[in-house]
Amino acid sequence: MVLLIYTTFIYFAIISLTETSLPTITPAHKRTLDLLSSDQGQFIIENLQKISDKIREEEVKAPEQEDIPVTYDYDSITRNTDPNHTKAHLQFWQNLSPKAIATYKQDWKRFIANLSPYSSFQSKYDGTGIVFTAGNKDTLNRTLTIISIMRDYGCNLPVEVWHLPDERFSAKEVKQLEALNAISKDLSGPNLVRPVQKKRDAEKQFQIKAAAIINSEFQKVLYLDSDNIPTRNPEYLFHSKEFEETGALFWPDFWKTHPENRIYDILDIPCSDTWEQESGQIYLDKERAWVPLQLAWYLQSHHELYFQLLNGDKDTFKYAWEALGAPYHMAETFLGMAGTMVEGRYCGHTMVQYDLYSSGYGEASPLFIHANLLKITDKTHFEQDGKERPWDTLKRYTATRGNTWLHPEFYIAAHGRACMDFTHPNGEPEVILEPIDDIIPGFQERYFELGGKGGEKRVVEV
Numbered sequence: 001m002v003l004l005i006y007t008t009f010i011y012f013a014i015i016s017l018t019e020t021s022l023p024t025i026t027p028a029h030k031r032t033l034d035l036l037s038s039d040q041g042q043f044i045i046e047n048l049q050k051i052s053d054k055i056r057e058e059e060v061k062a063p064e065q066e067d068i069p070v071t072y073d074y075d076s077i078t079r080n081t082d083p084n085h086t087k088a089h090l091q092f093w094q095n096l097s098p099k100a101i102a103t104y105k106q107d108w109k110r111f112i113a114n115l116s117p118y119s120s121f122q123s124k125y126d127g128t129g130i131v132f133t134a135g136n137k138d139t140l141n142r143t144l145t146i147i148s149i150m151r152d153y154g155c156n157l158p159v160e161v162w163h164l165p166d167e168r169f170s171a172k173e174v175k176q177l178e179a180l181n182a183i184s185k186d187l188s189g190p191n192l193v194r195p196v197q198k199k200r201d202a203e204k205q206f207q208i209k210a211a212a213i214i215n216s217e218f219q220k221v222l223y224l225d226s227d228n229i230p231t232r233n234p235e236y237l238f239h240s241k242e243f244e245e246t247g248a249l250f251w252p253d254f255w256k257t258h259p260e261n262r263i264y265d266i267l268d269i270p271c272s273d274t275w276e277q278e279s280g281q282i283y284l285d286k287e288r289a290w291v292p293l294q295l296a297w298y299l300q301s302h303h304e305l306y307f308q309l310l311n312g313d314k315d316t317f318k319y320a321w322e323a324l325g326a327p328y329h330m331a332e333t334f335l336g337m338a339g340t341m342v343e344g345r346y347c348g349h350t351m352v353q354y355d356l357y358s359s360g361y362g363e364a365s366p367l368f369i370h371a372n373l374l375k376i377t378d379k380t381h382f383e384q385d386g387k388e389r390p391w392d393t394l395k396r397y398t399a400t401r402g403n404t405w406l407h408p409e410f411y412i413a414a415h416g417r418a419c420m421d422f423t424h425p426n427g428e429p430e431v432i433l434e435p436i437d438d439i440i441p442g443f444q445e446r447y448f449e450l451g452g453k454g455g456e457k458r459v460v461e462v
Contacts, residue, residue, distance in 0.1 A: 072273050080256040085311045092308055096262045104266045111298050118290035121193055125286055128238055129158040129218035132226055133208055135167035139226040146229055147180045148450040153233040160185050162212040187211060194297055209313045210297035219287055225280040228370040231440050237283055242356055247288030248328035250318060251353045252335055253278035254408040263309040267323040273404050277318035280370040295320035331356055333364040334406060336396030337420045338436060340382045346395055347419035349373040366440055373418050379455030388454035391436045391444050395422055399429040
């Protein structure tokens with residue numbers, strides 16, 4: 001009975017210590033504890049005080065509102081934000097309370113503080129390789145084509161293709177991978193560093209990218225999306241000065257992050273007039289990038305919150321690096337696009353990412369052809385004699401290194417075709433159209449000869 005009374009007292013003492021006022025151990029507490037032996041009483045007093053101090057340290061308080069000087073041009077950023085993402089989430093950003101922001105900030109910082117170092121897992125990683133994620137027949141077929149193309153270029157790096165537990169490859173598909181020095185890997189494996197047990201309740205499983213990179217057996221990884229086709233052997237960038245200096249290579253996207261997006265406050269980074277990251281291709285050295293890579297995984301695994309702030313997985317990488325002040329290199333040449341003319345206007349359906357280095361004529365050359373919209377594009381307008389030629393021309397700005405005053409546009413053409421275009425209504429650089437066969441000779445033919453798929457056939461209602 002006495003033990004019950006003392007236990008009850010201690011319970012309520014702890015509860016009292018978690019109130020907003022967070023009182024210290026009072027004389028009344030001490031007098032009651034004196035009823036115990038001096039050693040017992042002192043032990044409980046010390047531990048209650050430790051709990052009190054810990055709660056005080058970790059208590060989440062709404063930050064005081066301060067007038068933070070604005071160092072960016074609001075209009076310059078907002079004209080390049082993703083309108084669909086902004087429209088869907090602006091109200092959420094504006095109504096996210098300061099206390100909630102402080103809580104989320106504390107959560108990710110606690111995660112980093114408790115992170116196991118790379119040395120704890122170093123025995124799991126070795127060498128250099130390429131990582132894909134491919135879970136259904138379409139993505140696997142595209143991945144097989146890309147691996148075949150890279151083998152044709154002379155790239156012999158081993159390849160891992162990761163999938164979720166309910167996405168099983170057939171015996172034939174496994175053999176096709178093995179014939180290309182590639183293996184399938186299950187993201188739910190019990191011995192993985194970051195296993196993924198279930199799907200996200202959405203069509204796109206953006207949350208698995210960082211997990212696939214972390215779980216890969218390679219120390220140095222080139223991650224590629226399943227619809228991203230290199231124009232030549234891409235392994236030379238593992239030996240580039242930029243990779244050796246930073247251990248992380250990124251490429252820009254068409255969008256910027258809205259100034260009212262609360263991701264800046266949660267991650268404690270300044271809003272700036274810079275391009276977001278397009279994560280269809282990422283080079284990482286996991287030994288040097290271990291901590292920011294884990295933060296990217298954390299942001300992706302908490303997608304219920306962070307995908308309302310960031311548009312999928314892509315910027316979880318860049319902003320994880322920025323939140324931790326970790327070095328990375330962002331390709332300086334802004335991306336271009338590839339496509340055809342549709343009813344008198346250019347319709348781009350493919351992102352074109354450029355090399356880190358300039359070629360002889362002063363501009364970097366295309367390195368990755370990321371056909372992100374091709375698979376949902378009506379192929380009727382680029383079929384010729386029963387064959388598809390989806391890439392007629394490349395379109396790019398003529399001066400983009402470090403330039404944030406650009407104007408990529410997205411529009412819907414006839415019959416619901418999603419199109420990208422570059423315009424220059426307000427003093428942006430001039431644009432140039434270049435025949436793809438002149439810039440990347442033989443690329444289009446090689447893609448289809450090695451099993452590449454083009455657009456979709458649509459039934460047009462009359």
